[in-house]
Amino acid sequence: MPPSQEIIAARPRLMSLLEKAWDNLKKKSGSSKLEGRMMATAEEKLTLYIDKLIDKLVGNRKLDLRARGALQRIVFEPSKLLALRGYIRHGEIKDEEWAWTEQQSDDFKKRREYKALMEAVKQVQNQFATANPEYTLRTNTKYRSLDTQINLWNKNDTVKNLGGVLIKKSLEEIADYPEIPTDESLTKFRKFLKTQDIGGSPSNATPGLSDHGHLDAFDFAVMKGSVIVAGTSTKNNYQRENWDKPGWTEKLKNIIETVNKNLKDGRFEGPLHVGRLYEPWHYTYISMTK
Ligand SMILES: [Zn+2]
Secondary structure, three states: OOHHHHHHHHHHHHHHHHHHHHHHHHHHHOHHHOOOOOOOOHHHHHHHHHHHHHHHHHHOOOOOHHHHHHHOOOOOHHHHHHHHHHHHHHOOOOHHHOOOOHHHHHHHHOOHHHHHHHHHHHHHHHHHHHHOOOEEEEEOOOOOOHHHHHHHHHHOHHHHHHHHHHHHHHHHHHOOOOOOOOHHHHHHHHHHHHHOOOOOOOOOOOOOOOHHHHOOEEEEEEEEOOEEEEOOOOOOOHHHHHHHOOOHHHHHHHHHHHHHHHOOOEEEEOOEEEOOEEEOOEEEEEEOOO
């Protein structure tokens, strides 16, 4: 046959050869370097450990599929590892702990508890405004969706910094672990993540697990007109400078305590102060009827 027809006849074979070559190339460039018997860098080894640990925990039902879905949307490795640590430390996730969907939020709005909650928030705001002329108290009364929680996590500096600490410690930890993770070495790595002290807590909850995700928490900000006088920053000693020193921490706490006495369906608790995590603006709402 003429040369041109010969090429056409050989095309299917040629295509499959090209596909195979491409597959091999992809295998060599990805995290499967280890399977290609090349030495991985310490970072590649850690990435492999993180990925295999996630697989193992999902397989053992020790990691929720919702949590895995969130992890897949955290691109920066230190932030991802810190979130994984958060899920491991949290343990089993109950449905009521996970961020609402729009539908769940809409359903809640139809309930009597929602009305009682909004009235409780309003009472705090009204009493604050009365006690502090010229000032108002602003708060978000919409639930914080999973998308928002992931976005906040992805751009949070305390997450990046603590994640960096965790990466550094993890690299040291796995230095003498086998190159290819085993069941035993993955268990050891999980225990390490669970117990390792990294010197602080991030200023956002692990994605999906925020109390703001189901209106069980409120962040209050003190406003003078449209200017934020005391907001929700954790930078540069903000809590002490903008909340404690001007007396807002104490004033808000007093108002909350007064309002609590009038509430029948629930009560506010706070502010948030756990270890080094201090948020004078963050109050949880404990419902008695929800
Ligand atoms: Zn908060």
